[in-house]
Amino acid sequence: QVQLVESGGGSVQAGGSLRLSCAASRYIYSTYCMGWFRRAPGKEREGVAIITNNGNTKYTDSVKGRFTISRDNAQNTLYLQMNSLQPEDTAMYYCAATTIRCAQAHYMFYVQAFPYWGQGTQVTVSS
Secondary structure, X not given: OOOEEEEOOEEEEOOOOEEEEEEEOOOOOOOOEXXXXXXXXXXXXXXXXXXXXXXXXXXXXXHOOXXXXXXXXXXXXXXXXXXXXXXXXXXXXXXXXXXXXXXXXXXXXXXXXXXXXXXXXXXXXXX
């Protein structure tokens, strides 16, 4: 059963933009803390951005000023607007969620802090 479904990935040239979406399934009734992670080829999964139930956000340093995380009023859809994309942004992007409020572990991008994960959407940025 898929709990989160990502979409919006694709292939773009450096400097381009993409907007990722993540829709929560009916199996997730309360997503207080949500985030985006990514895994580049040959690297481990890393945190990208976090958003709280009330819309507070946190970004990893490498995407600050370029990426924007947001969520809809129903708190069941997550977005990631990615601008000024660079080749190093190439990765599989995953959305993640938990039914509790964001805490230190979430802001530190601990994978183990998010029990719900999507299957990912591929983002490829060419130079």
